[in-house]
Amino acid sequence: MSSLYIDIRDEQWPLIYDDSYNVSFLGLEKFHAFDSKKWGNIINHLKEAEFITDNNIVKPIEAQKSDLLIVHTKKYLKSLKWSAKVAVIAEVPVLALVPNMLVQYAYLKPMRLQTGGSILAGKLALERGWAINVGGGFHHCSSEKGGGFCPYADITLLIRCLLVNHLIQNAMIVDLDAHQGNGYERDFLNVPEVYIMDMYNKHIYPRDREAKRAIRKKVELDHKVEDMEYMLKLRQNLKAALNEFKPDILVYNAGTDILDTDPLGYLRISEYGIVKRDEFVFEMCKEKNIPIVMLTSGGYLTQSARIIADSIMNLHRKGLISGK
Numbered sequence: 001m002s003s004l005y006i007d008i009r010d011e012q013w014p015l016i017y018d019d020s021y022n023v024s025f026l027g028l029e030k031f032h033a034f035d036s037k038k039w040g041n042i043i044n045h046l047k048e049a050e051f052i053t054d055n056n057i058v059k060p061i062e063a064q065k066s067d068l069l070i071v072h073t074k075k076y077l078k079s080l081k082w083s084a085k086v087a088v089i090a091e092v093p094v095l096a097l098v099p100n101m102l103v104q105y106a107y108l109k110p111m112r113l114q115t116g117g118s119i120l121a122g123k124l125a126l127e128r129g130w131a132i133n134v135g136g137g138f139h140h141c142s143s144e145k146g147g148g149f150c151p152y153a154d155i156t157l158l159i160r161c162l163l164v165n166h167l168i169q170n171a172m173i174v175d176l177d178a179h180q181g182n183g184y185e186r187d188f189l190n191v192p193e194v195y196i197m198d199m200y201n202k203h204i205y206p207r208d209r210e211a212k213r214a215i216r217k218k219v220e221l222d223h224k225v226e227d228m229e230y231m232l233k234l235r236q237n238l239k240a241a242l243n244e245f246k247p248d249i250l251v252y253n254a255g256t257d258i259l260d261t262d263p264l265g266y267l268r269i270s271e272y273g274i275v276k277r278d279e280f281v282f283e284m285c286k287e288k289n290i291p292i293v294m295l296t297s298g299g300y301l302t303q304s305a306r307i308i309a310d311s312i313m314n315l316h317r318k319g320l321i322s323g324k
Contacts, residue, residue, distance in 0.1 A: 002161050002190060004061050004116050005123045013056045013314075013323050014124035014131035016117040017043050021047070021135045022109050024065065025211065039114075039135045039296070041305030042079075051313050056323070058124070060117035060133075062109065063152070067119065070164065071156045076144045080108060080151065089146035111138070111151050118154035118295055122162045125249060125291040127172060130282070130321050132312065137253045137297025139181035140206060148179065149298075155251060156187040157294065163250065172247035172290075177255025177297045178265030182208035189214045193194065195245040197237060201225075201266055217241040223266045225277070226252060227273035235279060238284055250292045252281050256299030257309055264300050271307050278311045282320040 006236070008014070021283055023036040035041070040319045068077060079085045083103050087095035095103060114135035121131040138150030155173065163166045170193040175181040180200045185208070189193040199219035212218065221230070221239050257265035269277070277295070285292040296308055314319045 004119045008058050012058050016058045016060050016071050017134040018059045020113050021110055026054045035302050042308045045306050045309035050098050060120045062113045063116040063180050070160055071143050071153050073144045089151050107179045115152045115154040118158045119161050121293045122158045125293045130292050132294045137182050137295030141183040141252055142186040155184040166247035172250045175253040177253050178257040182206045182211035185211035185214040195239045216320040224268050226268045227270055252286055253297045254294050255297035262300050274307050275311045275314050282315055
């Protein structure tokens with residue numbers, strides 16, 4: 001069994017987070033559109049609403065080299081020892097000038113911790129019916145190439161660890177981030193045990209044609225799609241996907257970069273629309289008795305954290321998640 005698979009206490013929720021998820025390196029994170037404190041802000045909103053306390057939260061273990069090698073090549077992991085390489089992945093060019101020891105500590109270590117959180121979420125979802133990693137969803141990273149702020153292939157690792165430990169026989173990925181999830185798609189090309197549904201803006205990064213061949217339910221959107229069209233397409237396609245394929249687990253990449261005014265998504269989904277989107281995905285899983293893992297993925301505005309917190313509380317209100 002993976003050393004990242006820890007047991008949790010009854011009073012803990014399968015809600016995974018550590019303060020060290022948050023990225024901070026001498027203020028250089030301000031050069032990226034991403035809110036590098038997003039994960040901590042989600043938890044702060046949940047605490048302020050008196051929805052959770054520290055006792056409810058599960059702290060993950062950082063993924064080590066041996067864990068990462070289940071998917072990643074040695075060559076790729078070695079390449080992360082070069083700050084210039086990491087600067088390209090993180091989309092912060094100035095990082096190339098920062099000593100790699102600092103890059104490892106301030107950026108890659110938090111990402112390895114979030115990756116450990118995603119892997120743990122797989123196990124906890126099977127035990128509790130659901131799990132949310134308040135982080136992760138690095139869907140642009142494959143076994144041998146990172147990109148788009150994604151240095152580790154946590155989605156591939158989550159599923160591979162479950163398969164290797166014989167905890168599941170198959171899985172479905174439902175990716176509703178605004179961008180195509182080309183990383184895990186490259187990893188799962190010609191792997192029939194993994195069914196991929198990806199709904200994304202076809203006009204933006206990464207436009208990876210090769211990776212698209214892995215998608216079994218492809219929903220390509222145009223710029224400026226609004227709530228009604230979005231929800232209609234989601235409902236039709238997710239229902240069709242679950243009629244075609246019955247997974248042992250569903251990995252839900254719940255990016256909030258579909259939000260209206262997001263600088264990178266170019267879609268026009270309202271805050272309410274995001275909450276209803278998440279509700280529908282969890283509803284379908286509950287109806288079909290499928291364990292679900294939610295990863296927070298992309299979302300480039302400061303209000304993303306509050307929306308995610310609101311969505312988690314809504315899932316609880318609707319009886320779609322609970323402590324036990």
